Amino acid sequence: MLVALLAIAIGATILSGLVTIYYDVPRQMGAQFRNYGANMLLMPASADADFNEEAIEQAKSAVNKDLLVGAAPYRYESVTINDQPVIAAATNMDGAKAASPYWYVNGAWPTQNGEAMVGKSLAAVLGVKEGGTVSVIYKEEDAKEDDKGKTADFTVTGILETGGTEEDYIFISLEDMSALTGFGGRLDVAELSISASKDELQAIADKISTVSPAVSARLVKRVTQSETTVLTKLQALVFLVTSVVLLLTMICVATTMMAVVAERRKEIGLRKALGASNAGIIGEFMGEGLLLGGFGGLLGAGFGFAFAQAVSMNVFNSSISFRFIILPLTVLVSVAVTGLACLLPVRSATDVDPALVLKGE
Amino acid sequence: MFLRMIGRALFRQKGKMLMIAFTIALGASLATAMLNVMMDVGDKVNQELKTYGANITVVPKQASVLNEIYGLDESEESGAYLKENELGKIKTIFWAFNIVDFAPFIDTHIDLESGSSARLVGTWFNHHMELPTGEKLNAGVTNLRSWWEITDGRWIDEQAGDKKAAMVGAAVAQRENIKAGDSIKVKTEHGSETLVVTGVFDAGGDEDENIYAPIDVVQRLSDTDGLLTSIEVSALTTPDNDLARKAAKDPKSLGAADYETWYCTAYVSSICYQIQEVITNSVAAPVRQVAESEGAILEKTQLLMILITLLSLLGSALGISNLVTASVMERSSEIGLLKAVGAHDGAISALVLTEIILTAIIGGLVGYFAGFGFAQIIGHTVFGSSIEMKPIVIPIVALLVIAVTLAGSIPAIRMLLRLRPAEVLHGR
Numbered sequence: 001m002l003v004a005l006l007a008i009a010i011g012a013t014i015l016s017g018l019v020t021i022y023y024d025v026p027r028q029m030g031a032q033f034r035n036y037g038a039n040m041l042l043m044p045a046s047a048d049a050d051f052n053e054e055a056i057e058q059a060k061s062a063v064n065k066d067l068l069v070g071a072a073p074y075r076y077e078s079v080t081i082n083d084q085p086v087i088a089a090a091t092n093m094d095g096a097k098a099a100s101p102y103w104y105v106n107g108a109w110p111t112q113n114g115e116a117m118v119g120k121s122l123a124a125v126l127g128v129k130e131g132g133t134v135s136v137i138y139k140e141e142d143a144k145e146d147d148k149g150k151t152a153d154f155t156v157t158g159i160l161e162t163g164g165t166e167e168d169y170i171f172i173s174l175e176d177m178s179a180l181t182g183f184g185g186r187l188d189v190a191e192l193s194i195s196a197s198k199d200e201l202q203a204i205a206d207k208i209s210t211v212s213p214a215v216s217a218r219l220v221k222r223v224t225q226s227e228t229t230v231l232t233k234l235q236a237l238v239f240l241v242t243s244v245v246l247l248l249t250m251i252c253v254a255t256t257m258m259a260v261v262a263e264r265r266k267e268i269g270l271r272k273a274l275g276a277s278n279a280g281i282i283g284e285f286m287g288e289g290l291l292l293g294g295f296g297g298l299l300g301a302g303f304g305f306a307f308a309q310a311v312s313m314n315v316f317n318s319s320i321s322f323r324f325i326i327l328p329l330t331v332l333v334s335v336a337v338t339g340l341a342c343l344l345p346v347r348s349a350t351d352v353d354p355a356l357v358l359k360g361e
Numbered sequence: 362m363f364l365r366m367i368g369r370a371l372f373r374q375k376g377k378m379l380m381i382a383f384t385i386a387l388g389a390s391l392a393t394a395m396l397n398v399m400m401d402v403g404d405k406v407n408q409e410l411k412t413y414g415a416n417i418t419v420v421p422k423q424a425s426v427l428n429e430i431y432g433l434d435e436s437e438e439s440g441a442y443l444k445e446n447e448l449g450k451i452k453t454i455f456w457a458f459n460i461v462d463f464a465p466f467i468d469t470h471i472d473l474e475s476g477s478s479a480r481l482v483g484t485w486f487n488h489h490m491e492l493p494t495g496e497k498l499n500a501g502v503t504n505l506r507s508w509w510e511i512t513d514g515r516w517i518d519e520q521a522g523d524k525k526a527a528m529v530g531a532a533v534a535q536r537e538n539i540k541a542g543d544s545i546k547v548k549t550e551h552g553s554e555t556l557v558v559t560g561v562f563d564a565g566g567d568e569d570e571n572i573y574a575p576i577d578v579v580q581r582l583s584d585t586d587g588l589l590t591s592i593e594v595s596a597l598t599t600p601d602n603d604l605a606r607k608a609a610k611d612p613k614s615l616g617a618a619d620y621e622t623w624y625c626t627a628y629v630s631s632i633c634y635q636i637q638e639v640i641t642n643s644v645a646a647p648v649r650q651v652a653e654s655e656g657a658i659l660e661k662t663q664l665l666m667i668l669i670t671l672l673s674l675l676g677s678a679l680g681i682s683n684l685v686t687a688s689v690m691e692r693s694s695e696i697g698l699l700k701a702v703g704a705h706d707g708a709i710s711a712l713v714l715t716e717i718i719l720t721a722i723i724g725g726l727v728g729y730f731a732g733f734g735f736a737q738i739i740g741h742t743v744f745g746s747s748i749e750m751k752p753i754v755i756p757i758v759a760l761l762v763i764a765v766t767l768a769g770s771i772p773a774i775r776m777l778l779r780l781r782p783a784e785v786l787h788g789r
Binding site: 003006007010011013014017018021025028029032033035036037100101102103104161162163164218219220221222223225226229230233234236237238240241242244245248249251252253255256258259260262263307310311314315316 | 377380381383384387388390391394395398402406409410412413414418507508510563564565566646647648649650651652653654657658661662664665666668669672673676677679680683684686687688691735738739742743744
């Protein structure tokens with residue numbers, strides 16, 4: 001009996017563990033894909049739209065908080081450093097860090113006003129290092145020749161490496177940019193990183209456009225399109241692996257169960273010889289099997305969840321979401337598999353003449 | 362006598378032995394399938410992640426910053442270029458087989474007939490290359506820009522004979538009212554050309570403002586024969602570790618052994634380094650957005666598969682040894698009888714073990730091939746390519762099956778041998 005119980009419990013553990021993982025993989029993997037950075041851009045709906053931080057907050061309210069991984073507003077301005085034209089990008093550093101996790105900063109991110117981060121290739125041209133100082137000069141476009149413009153000094157806290165155009169910019173805070181240029185809060189673009197599939201993103205984009213009319217939301221096709229392709233494959237992989245493992249495990253459980261019941265042919269023969277009806281014997285064995293299946297299933301569901309949790313902690317460093325439906329499902333499948341596995345050998349034993357069964361043929 | 366007994370045992374208990382062999386086969390096939398898939402999943406997922414485009418860009422040393430920062434345009438070229446005839450060398454580096462695709466780029470400003478100007482980018486689309494090594498290869502942006510949506514018409518295909526062709530970005534097409542099949546006239550200070558538009562694409566980004574054409578057309582228009590402004594390379598890479606990060610800063614800071622390890626591992630930094638070695642005057646840098654994310658996703662997928670494999674290995678091991686124990690225990694009366702007629706403990710153990718191992722070998726063999734089949738089904742359904750057969754799986758599975766059957770049968774046999782024959786035969 002212990003053998004049978006163990007077999008069922010193993011089967012049920014694998015069943016509940018894998019199904020839990022299967023349901024959680026898209027969510028967990030989706031979070032990993034946010035490494036690719038922003039998948040939605042917010043831009044001014046028209047040239048004179050009120051595209052400021054308020055409008056972005058309003059747009060963000062249309063996105064479910066749990067799904068929003070990061071949001072970074074940007075304002076670009078042409079400035080000069082050491083008489084060389086440079087593009088300065090003003091942003092919210094925490095937002096940029098969350099929206100572009102692949103940025104690598106040699107040194108530290110700026111934490112307060114008066115600090116700046118310089119792109120790698122720009123740093124090479126300017127010859128500045130971490131801890132150095134840069135003077136940024138801003139002149140209005142229509143300023144006169146002799147206008148010196150405004151100057152602000154920044155401490156360089158880190159050198160940014162991305163392998164993209166960001167390496168040519170200098171990054172400062174929005175407050176500093178506002179003090180330097182007096183741009184009045186109007187932004188150029190905002191990057192959002194949202195953990196959602198392409199269709200969900202499109203729905204969110206449509207919602208944002210209705211919620212805040214100053215904003216037009218666009219998907220970053222390169223990121224969303226590719227994510228859909230790869231994530232679909234990964235999900236299919238886990239699905240197929242899960243179904244192959246489950247199929248084989250269930251057959252394995254069934255054969256063990258059959259072996260255990262077949263062993264008791266003698267007992268069946270004896271009962272028949274003593275006058276028990278076939279239906280009675282089958283009922284009794286089935287009852288036993290179903291009870292065993294239920295108990296083993298319950299046990300396995302618990303172990304399976306523990307396993308799934310361990311996997312999730314190890315792989316994704318986050319706990320798994322428990323789906324209650326898996327518990328009854330596991331018990332049901334275990335009962336069905338054990339029941340079926342019992343039925344076959346018991347029937348074959350009851351069909352045979354008890355004398356033959358007892359003789360051991 | 363021994364052989365006869367074994368033969369009889371196997372045949373008399375055909376049904377039961379078949380059942381055990383079947384269970385072992387199931388367990389072995391599960392182990393084989395999972396191990397094969399697990400070992401290949403890295404390569405396969407890596408291949409899939411190539412849809413995000415190039416993970417390495419190569420630019421000329423001096424020009425890496427000039428254009429963007431000083432806002433230079435065509436009239437005052439920075440003068441730094443890569444050479445087109447060196448492109449083939451990318452496929453000769455140590456990690457040549459990991460280079461999946463690459464494309465050269467050159468761009469210039471052009472004037473359209475309507476008087477507005479646009480950026481014309483020359484590149485390979487589906488370019489056929491024959492390397493000095495005798496290898497043949499198709500490279501180009503068709504695969505490097507898999508997220509482009511062709512809204513009208515088709516991709517340019519050099520091999521299908523598209524010479525004076527162009528693909529127009531959605532933004533330009535809308536502004537200039539260009540459709541697939543139209544002819545556009547483009548003009549620069551070095552000449553003019555009439556191009557046939559094969560397609561309009563929607564890239565969902567800055568590229569929508571550009572027009573793309575075969576590379577030689579653009580070289581002629583900008584008077585830069587055989588020259589390139591950048592190369593994008595898509596390579597299969599190993600996720601970075603501490604060694605790779607250290608080497609990325611300065612390869613010369615490594616010791617000889619570390620350097621060797623780093624150079625001979627497909628880290629993105631070592632591939633960049635090797636590209637710089639073969640392309641004169643170049644700087645190859647990883648595109649962190651792609652390279653970094655690839656590493657993270659690959660690592661997670663592999664870890665996930667390893668854990669699932671472990672679970673299924675554990676499950677099948679427990680299942681097999683469980684069944685074997687049960688089937689040995691069941692033979693208590695037979696073993697009692699053997700002891701009663703005077704068989705030694707050693708002989709009895711040998712008899713039962715040989716039987717079980719024989720069954721296990723048969724089951725394991727069948728299971729291995731079935732499992733390999735399952736792995737192929739998974740490979741073809743998910744990735745559309747077959748899973749490579751790893752020889753290392755064979756000994757692992759063989760060891761697993763033998764160890765598990767022994768672990769399942771030996772304790773049971775020892776327990777039975779300890780029993781007194783009279784008691785066993787009596788059925789207590």
